[in-house]
Amino acid sequence: xxxxxxxxxYLIKTRGQQVTLSCSPISGHRSVSWYQQTPxxxxxxxxxxxxxxxxxxxxxxxxxxxxxxxxxxxxxxVSTLELGDSALYLCASSLAxxxxxxxxxxxxxxxxxL
Amino acid sequence: AQTVTQxxxxxxxxxxxxxxxxxxxxxxxxxxYLFWYKQPPSRQMILVIRQEAYKQQNATENRFSxxxxxxxxxxxxxxxxxxxxxTAMYFCAFRGYSGAGSYQxxxxxxxKLSVIP
Numbered sequence: 001x002x003x004x005x006x007x008x009x010y011l012i013k014t015r016g017q018q019v020t021l022s023c024s025p026i027s028g029h030r031s032v033s034w035y036q037q038t039p040x041x042x043x044x045x046x047x048x049x050x051x052x053x054x055x056x057x058x059x060x061x062x063x064x065x066x067x068x069x070x071x072x073x074x075x076x077x078v079s080t081l082e083l084g085d086s087a088l089y090l091c092a093s094s095l096a097x098x099x100x101x102x103x104x105x106x107x108x109x110x111x112x113x114l
Numbered sequence: 115a116q117t118v119t120q121x122x123x124x125x126x127x128x129x130x131x132x133x134x135x136x137x138x139x140x141x142x143x144x145x146x147y148l149f150w151y152k153q154p155p156s157r158q159m160i161l162v163i164r165q166e167a168y169k170q171q172n173a174t175e176n177r178f179s180x181x182x183x184x185x186x187x188x189x190x191x192x193x194x195x196x197x198x199x200x201t202a203m204y205f206c207a208f209r210g211y212s213g214a215g216s217y218q219x220x221x222x223x224x225x226k227l228s229v230i231p
Binding site for chain 1: 145210216219220
């Protein structure tokens with residue numbers, strides 16, 4: 001079974017632009033979560049989607065948004081990019097909601113904002 | 115809000131030796147889940163081991179085992195017979211209920227483990 005895939009793997013943008021990242025979960029997985037990883041802040045939760053609905057959102061500004069499609073694929077969007085948005089963005093999928101569900105991570109998208 | 119603390123930013127161990135990584139957490143919940151993830155230089159986050167808080171028995175997975183002390187809110191990872199491929203960042207993570215049916219993963223800052231040949 002294929003793992004979580006994320007596209008693109010690398011991105012370079014300039015301040016003020018917007019960016020869309022994509023995540024395809026493991027087949028059969030319906031929950032998708034997004035995390036931002038930076039050297040200073042570590043791994044921080046962005047949001048979780050299940051059945052096309054956002055179930056939880058971390059402490060990030062409204063410039064960060066996401067959505068989930070009927071096939072469970074998810075996208076996250078960052079508008080008006082800032083230098084501090086440079087990070088590794090990780091997507092994780094699990095079968096369903098629930099604390100007992102293990103999240104499996106994709107390889108990440110590395111975003112550099114210049 | 116839950117917090118996860120890994121007090122050892124960096125550690126090293128000789129190949130074939132045993133090493134223990136520490137993790138403590140803070141929560142008022144009774145039912146939750148704990149995980150250790152490994153992130154090698156490739157940046158792919160890989161699940162190492164998980165523990166359910168309601169289980170008293172410590173989880174084991176081949177060379178990896180945990181020492182789960184619920185009252186002390188401690189969750190350490192022991193790696194036996196360390197191998198060069200164990201070189202990575204190790205993250206301790208807590209998964210607890212955050213509302214609307216969602217369970218959020220909260221990570222520690224990580225411990226960078228180097229296995230020395």
